[in-house]
Amino acid sequence: MLRNREVQILLVLLLSITAIGFIVAALFISMPAAVLVLTVSIGLIGSSLIFTKWRYREIQKLSVYLKQISSGDFHLDVRDNSEGELSLLKSDIFKVTRMLSEQGALLHEDKAKLTNAISDISHQLKTPLTSMIVMADLLRDKGLEDGKRAEFTRNLQVQLERMEWLVSSLLKLSKIDAGTVFFKKERVLVAPLIQAAVDPLLIPMDIKMQYIKINGDEQVSFIGDFHWTAEALINLIKNSVEHTSEGGEISIHFSENALFTEITITDNGKGIAKEDLPYIFRRFYKGKNAGDDSVGIGLAMAYSIITSQHGDIEVNSQPGVGTRFQIKFYKQVI
Template sequence: MVKSRVEEELIALQARGNNHREVLEDSYNAETLHHIAVMEWNADTEVIITDQKKNIIISSSKLDKEEKEILSKKIEPVPRNGKILENRWKSEKYISTVSPYTVNGQQKGYVFMFKSTDQVQSLISRLSHHFLVAAVITVTLLILTILFLTKSITTPLIRMKKATEKLSRGDFSVHLTDMGEDELGELSRSITILARDLKHLKEERSEFLSSISHELRTPLTYIKGYADVARQKNIEDKDRERYLDIIYEESEKLSDMIKDLFNLAKIDQNTFIIHREKVQLCSYLRGICEKMMPAFKEKGMKLEIDCSENIYVMIDPMRFKQVFLNLFDNAIKYSDPYTKINIFVKREKGDVLIEIRDEGHGIPREDLSFIFERFYRVDKSRSRDFGGTGLGLSIVKELVEAHQGRIEVKSEVGKGSTFLIWIEEMTE
């Protein structure tokens, strides 16, 4: 920028000399020469007009040694627009230019322009001072910006680092304050959500293990107790058979529970393979209903299905059959005799909605959000009496979601429950 500024000064000096040349060429006389000298008298530049041999005709000020040395330099040839004689503003006293002028078509002499380098250096000094001030301001703002960024970015990151260290030690009591809507805020919320989910998983795992130990202990206690009684030699055969029947019944419950746990374990480990195929939903459902009909008739219950004939879905028939069997079995257990179960199938926004509606006992509102959790029972004693494991609805939910579907339940105590399943319809 300094170099550019000096070049601007030299160009301006040369232009001023060319202007004086134009005036001389228009009217070359003593009055014009005097007028040019007077013009430069109070300016920050000096002018010297010479003849062809560089003899001074007029000067705006008295020449000093440095100006005489510049005049003595060889200047031939000089182009019409002039040229720069001296541009060493750092080491010399003057910068200088020369412009030739002509009278009556012939070159008459030269117009020399001088400008003190003190003025140029003063200008450069002011320019440097401005840049120094700008640099100080810039550095100050940069330091303030770094401090601000350190506080607004580094401090939250340190807090989040400490939070993740707590999570790694198994301490899930982590809560980070809201840090805004930017990426840091999203990361903070994600860590808080992760901590909450991990805490929930830890509690769920503890509850799950406790439930398993309790559910396994109950039938094993029955089996062991009645087996000890049945081994006694002084009991009647009729009582022995009754005890053996109880042992067999509890063994069946235990086998069902282990089977359900095995299925859930495979789903959790993503080893539960789904073999999808194109299925005509209505005929598929009617086939399942026919197999379940004896169980409904045994309790005097009706099973009705309302379904169109042209709905196709991509499902695993064996896996999805387990969904309906579990839901039907659930409806039979928790409904009174001579009630009715309805199945409705319809299209809804590109999906197929399957409603299974019973007239059973219903589910309390406070239990609805937990109904699909493992080992959760609304009425534990009733469920055990009927042989339930508390895993059936968990398996139903996992199987539906494995088919990229979703399941919900609506219920009212004393009025029954409705299970709603959405799965994607297969288009032709």
Template sequence: MESDYERKHYRFIYLIGSILAVLAMIVWLFVRDGELSVTEWGCVIILGVVLFVFYRISYGRVNKLYGEMEKLSGMMNEVMEQCGDMVEEEYYEGAVGILYTNFYKMVAVLRESRDREMKEKIFLRDIISDISHQLKTPLASLNVFVDLLLEDKVEDKEKQHQILTEASNQLSRMEWMVLSMLKLARIEAGSIQFECKEIPLSHIFLQAENGVTHLLETKHQKLIVEGDENIELLCDGDWLTEALINLLKNASDYSGENTNIRLRVEHTNVYTRIYVEDEGVGIPENELVNIFKRFYRVHNEVNPNSVGIGLSLAKSIVEGMGGRISVKSEEKKGTSFSLTFCK
């Protein structure tokens, strides 16, 4: 190894220097006096002993330093080979201690960067897999519709209109799913910075209601707001509106016609809580734990066009702003989602 060569080189240079120093002293004394007395020979011997002792001490320290440098070099190689988890922290004093401290800091940064990169790769892989899986069914349906129209297998105008309407619905479903997935991916990847400020809930509720007005009118459903909606909440208004739209859409999808959906506000000195309540089919108790999972759909599915991403997106938004979302449900009686924001 290169360090072995450097150690031997240091030892050789030191020994040569020591011998030359002793010889120089002997020559100087001999030239001065013509011969060396017993005392002078004693001085020469003492000088030689002192130089040898100094050599042993200094070489021991140099040898230890090279050993520590070799160990540090080996640890660096482990890190370069992505084996940073194998590095065990040790403590040293002096300049070497500073070097080791900086090295451990570097290892921590590299490990964190590597772990973050691995999580991003896994997340991206899952996202792509989920999207491709969810697009298969609507794309297959669209292919069937297009083939029917291209091959003139459907001559009835009303039937053709029916097929085109269904194709349009499938396209809208895919568009909504992809946009929602992109929003969810941005939030979970940490690329969204929520801009929180004090906003009246009345403003947020109005925007959310406008986002589902057409859906509610189609099913003759009524949105009822209860509680003091003039309360100001520290949040990102646009993103909270997005979360409420998803919850209201879910409530509408799983409720029958001529039913009521409630937006209810509960305010205390400790927290502000928003409820989204419906009179729908409810969720089986054993499935409540799964409803916030991406693409999860309950087994009593009554909405065949459901994608199963709205609740997951709402949860990510609420938690991204420091809130908490929970759900209570009873089959055939309805479901209640609560969004809690502590002060």
């Protein structure tokens, strides 16, 4: 402590004041008064040094505490619930420690999610890649029949399109998760939005001879992003198309009230098993009625897009009867 330059300066200053006070008291008052001044001054200097030493000891404890934090130990509590500058400093350090602990936990959770996502992506890409490698080897055979060559080429094209869709969807999901997607906040008319979502699916619906019914007021609208919301609806309607048999019906109804704008997509397809309902919006989850080509990412993307715009989506389904997706975009977030 005494090697500290600030303490040395303070000590010299106090001793100088003591010496001056002793001399003045001895010359102008009396020797007993001078002795009293000297005694009191020495007591004050000693008290100051004791207090300074105590503060040094407390600061040293804080230094040890910070070293433990830097080594990853966030469980110590340095607070003493007292008044004073050191107590306030201890309290602030504890708050920062808790914040670092929470951020560390979030980073660890994000790391685990990233690891799982990479594992899931690898698993999803492995099957089409293996199939493509096999078909590429078969196509090298010069004696392969033209019909088989055309079939393998067609299958190869299908697998490539599937991989392109998967990678594109994962990139979109990653952007949403990272918060780098800027969702526009503009008035979106629901009627043109539904039409934009249905158009890309008209051919698959025509092949399966499915009937689609759209019902709603032309003026119904909400505040959101047209293109991203259309992306979400495409995935929801696509799910209905895939799980509805030939000649089935898909119904889309939209309405608006003082609280929210609602879009309902209903089909009379296979339905979703009761035990699958809590998990269908989970990434890469495949229910019992999922097809072999299902990846389990379309509904997860739709959920992320809608909830990122302060919307809400619910699903009700009964096996053998059909499924209903109910989307709500609220007028004001409370």
